[in-house]
Amino acid sequence: MTQIPDSGQRVKFYQTGTFTAGNRLLDAAQRSVQASVERANSLDSGHRACQGCGEALGARYVVDGALRATDNKLIAANATGCLEVFTTPYPESAWRLPWIHSLFGNAPAIGSGIAAALRAKGREDVRVIAQGGDGGTTDIGLGCLSGMFDRNDDVLYVCYNNQAYMNTGVQRSSQTPPAARTATTPVAGAEPGSPPGTGKSVPLIAMAHGIVYVATASVHDLHDLEYKVTRAMGFRGARYLEVFVPCPLGWGSKPADTIKLARLATQCGMFPLFEAEHGELTAATKIRQRVPVEDYLKLQRRFDHVFKPENAHQLDTLRGIAERNVRRFGLLAAEDAS
Amino acid sequence: MSKGSTPETRPFAVTLDVGGSLLNKTGSWRTERPVYVDRLPPCNQACPAGEDIQGWLYRAEEGDYRGAWESLMADNPLPAIMGRACYHTCEDACNRAQLDSAVNIHAVERFLGDLALRENWPAPTAATASGKRVLVIGAGPSGLSAAYHLARLGHSVQIREAGPLPGGMMRFGIPKYRLPRDVLDGEVQRIVDMGVELELNQRVDDIPAALAAGHFDACFVAIGAHIAKRVNIPGADAARIVDAVSFLRDMETGDEQLQLGRRVLVYGGGNTAMDVARTARRLGAEPVIVYRRTREQMPAHDFEIDEALEEGIVVNWLRTITASDEQGFKIEKMALDENGFPQPTGEYETIEGDSLVLALGQNVDQSILTNLPGVTLNDDNVVEVGPDMATAYAGVFAGGDMVPAERTVTVAVGHGKKAARNIDAYLRGETYTSPPKSELASFDSLNTWYYTDAEQTIQPVLDEVRRQTTFAEVYAGLDTGNALFEARRCLSCGNCFECDNCYGICPDNAITKLGPGKRFEFKYDYCKGCAMCVAECPCGAIVMVPEET
CATH class of the missing domain: 3.50.50.60 (FAD/NAD(P)-binding domain)
Known part of the structure; x- marks a missing residue:
């Protein structure tokens, strides 16, 4: 296996290194955007997301980071879905940047349109992001997204992946992992929950388009996420960022555990963090403290049934996914892999 | 509704006014609220001198050594001594020991104490004269x-x-x-x-x-x-027996010293016995420690025993001295009974010895x-x-x-x-009441994901030959560079160290960062009570408390 370099830099020998948002002992340049009192707070207080919403957190991280990277010259298109509903009960909005609501499936196309309009007006200093949930992106919007990639439109598309249609009542999406219970994949039959062998990886689909930059990020690793947003905004052309955002409502987890779940998902291998340029994998964030898949699953009621003896094969399926991710993306540091 | 529109004047199906979300006070959803607390770090709890160890390390972490030393001096006027002589129960209690290795607290304390002596920092000023x-x-x-x-x-x-x-x-x-x-x-x-x-x-x-x-x-x-406990050893020549207190005192005052001879028996198993044996070793003698029980039961600290053994000192466990004659000392072997007490076995041996130092405790x-x-x-x-x-x-x-x-x-x-x-x-005619103690900052209350791996700094040790022949200090101190590193290994258990995590990770922007040294404040108008800040606080300085109904 070729060695995939670790992404991001770590400060050694400080109390908390760069794992916390900031730290009074770190140089300002090494602190995250979120640690600064000058952060944009693009998604402001008073929004109507549930307690402990991972998507609200991920969206603020991404948009604040993109605003800093573009000197606040940024327009956002936003697919219908939780992120639109909880931020913007028209005509009230929690967004503090120019923001356009699209249909469920056409946020990439709206983004393309905004970019085209800016080009026509000679305002290429103003940058564009389009964003949506996994349902709007990977199911309903995939055609528009693929077109945006194909035309190489100057848009960063951000998918907040919480693994189901949460806004409408937790229906299965193409990102729902096997065995997870949703309203449309109930716990019944020999394969309770979402069936094995279904679903898709949109980051890999994006890579197959050969676009300039594709990355995955998670709300538990703020520095890694902000680094990827900044890097993405450093390119012109079509880019794709997928952010892992746990959903306490849809997953049946405690609101306080949102970041913990994101951490566990990456540390067990279920959600690999990587970067790719022009279709080529360029870096993976190594697992720092490897944990069994069970540690991640057992905090979520949507996976309760996989711990029953008769569903042991489902646990094996999920372990297999994690194992393959670890191998495929080179998630272990060199000394751990041996 | 503050903008003044009414249901009649709004467009169809619109119930809100144009505006930002700040109008929507989501704090009303909350049943529990987060509050910042300062918990009692285990090091502070374990310190017999009542030092605020986490507090002075916090200052030292910033490189504010003067501030750190002054904070130390609020409780202990002898930091340079304590950094050497203390048995540092704080380090046994240190939560970091469960992560990699305890913070080398005594080494940082010694560094601060030595720095103060070198820089001639005066003791903090006194209160107004009481006349008492x-x-x-x-x-x-x-x-x-x-x-x-x-x-x-x-x-x-x-x-x-x-x-x-x-x-x-x-x-x-x-x-x-x-x-x-x-x-x-x-x-x-x-x-x-x-x-x-x-x-x-x-x-x-x-x-x-x-x-x-x-x-x-x-x-x-x-x-x-300082009145040494004695034991009667039949046949012993009083001139060849000395107690540990007198021996160590004479070393210091330079008074006439007992002619120890080559082979010195040290009777006892406490720290004083180790001190005597190690001192005798440095005077050129070959000390042998005789102790009634096993190594595990020795009251001396483990590291003192290790250091004595490293210096070539022989220890005879499960032995008592029963008599003495020209050849040396008669020793009886002991065995532990079922209760762990040493009992005589009736087996004897003779150890050659020129003198005997009794380190059996003091009254x-x-x-x-x-x-x-x-x-x-x-x-x-x-x-x-x-x-x-x-x-x-x-x-x-x-x-x-x-x-x-x-x-x-x-x-x-x-x-x-x-x-x-x-x-x-x-x-003053009053009664002193100590302030109430906060809840302990246990290891469970920490989120250790956020701490970087960093092994303890090891203090340089004098080489063994010099340890056996001179009274030079065995352990060297830290320097500015590694003292800072060591201080920064502190996890700051139970006390905010301004890592910005709560501020960074709140999904509702419901925390205000007040600036350096001022920590943070919750915006209860918007905090929904998700408790993510509690879960992600590295040092356990936030707790949830129920809202009043």
Whole structure:
């Protein structure tokens, strides 16, 4: 296996290194955007997301980071879905940047349109992001997204992946992992929950388009996420960022555990963090403290049934996914892999 | 509705006004609210001198060594000594030990203490003079600590020391290779420089008379325990037997020393036995420690035993000395019974030995109790005191090795501080009540994901040959670079260290960052009570409390 370099830099020998948002002992340049009192707070207080919403957190991280990277010259298109509903009960909005609501499936196309309009007006200093949930992106919007990639439109598309249609009542999406219970994949039959062998990886689909930059990020690793947003905004052309955002409502987890779940998902291998340029994998964030898949699953009621003896094969399926991710993306540091 | 539109004037199906989400006070969803707390770090809890260890490390982490030292000095006037002589129970309690290895607290303390001596930093200024006079008897760690704290509280203090030099067991019990004398002298001098009178060679036999004659309002007695326990060994030549206290004292005063000879037996298994053996080794002798029980049962600290063994000292466990003759000492082997007590086996052997040092423990000199009605020694031969360190005689307080407690420098310093606070209250006609203790910052309350792996800094150790032949200090200190690193290994258990995590990870922007040194504040108008800040606080400084209904 070729060695995939670790992404991001770590400060050694400080109390908390760069794992916390900031730290009074770190140089300002090494602190995250979120640690600064000058952060944009693009998604402001008073929004109507549930307690402990991972998507609200991920969206603020991404948009604040993109605003800093573009000197606040940024327009956002936003697919219908939780992120639109909880931020913007028209005509009230929690967004503090120019923001356009699209249909469920056409946020990439709206983004393309905004970019085209800016080009026509000679305002290429103003940058564009389009964003949506996994349902709007990977199911309903995939055609528009693929077109945006194909035309190489100057848009960063951000998918907040919480693994189901949460806004409408937790229906299965193409990102729902096997065995997870949703309203449309109930716990019944020999394969309770979402069936094995279904679903898709949109980051890999994006890579197959050969676009300039594709990355995955998670709300538990703020520095890694902000680094990827900044890097993405450093390119012109079509880019794709997928952010892992746990959903306490849809997953049946405690609101306080949102970041913990994101951490566990990456540390067990279920959600690999990587970067790719022009279709080529360029870096993976190594697992720092490897944990069994069970540690991640057992905090979520949507996976309760996989711990029953008769569903042991489902646990094996999920372990297999994690194992393959670890191998495929080179998630272990060199000394751990041996 | 503040913008003034009415249902009639709004477009179809629109119920809100144009505006930002700040109009929507999501704090009303909450059933529990997060609050910032300061918990008691385990190091602080374990410190017999009551140091705010996490507090002074916090200052040191920023490179503010003066501030760190001043914070240390609020509780302990002898940091350079303590950084060497203390058995650092704080490090046994340190939560970091469960992560990689404990913070090398004593090394940072020593670094700060040495820096203060080098830079000649004065003791913190005292309160306004109270006009009260306090007599302190004994210039050991407890007496010096009490004098320092009393002086800081504005009282006029005189110390009377029976010996020729100040320091008590720090000078006459702890060998130079563990505590160089310039360090001891420097820290004592700083207390004298505060205006504390130090009278040497002044033995006090009658406390009430001394108080009356000197117009003292209160007294703190800390004469220690320096009467060596003896054991009768038939046939032994008294000239070849000495007790540990006299031996170590003579080393210090330069008085006529026992001719130890080549082979020195040290009888006992405590820290004093180790000190004697290691001192004898440095004088060129071949010490053999004889102890009745097993290594596990030795009262000496493990690292002291290790260090003694490293220096080539032989230890004979499960042995008692029963007799002596020209050839040497007759030794009986012991065996542990089912209760773990050593019992004689009837098997004997003879060990060659030129001299014997008894390190079997020490008792309190009873003569101090003359004319103190009601004050007596208890069954353990120590003076009973109340939780306020007061004896049964009004105005006379006692601490250190002469009262029931573990006999260490750190405990003694703690007694001095506690006694000073209670004496201060007594002089005002009040009662001292210590502030309530916060909940312990246990390992479970931390989120250790956020801490970087960083192994403990190891202090350089003198090479073994020099350890066996000279009294040079065994452990070297930290320098500015590694002291900072070591301080920054502190997890700051239970106390906010401004990592910005709560501020960064709140999904509702419901936290205000108040700026350096001012920590953070919750915006309860918007906090939904998800408790993510509690879960992701590295040091456990946030808790959820129920909202009032």
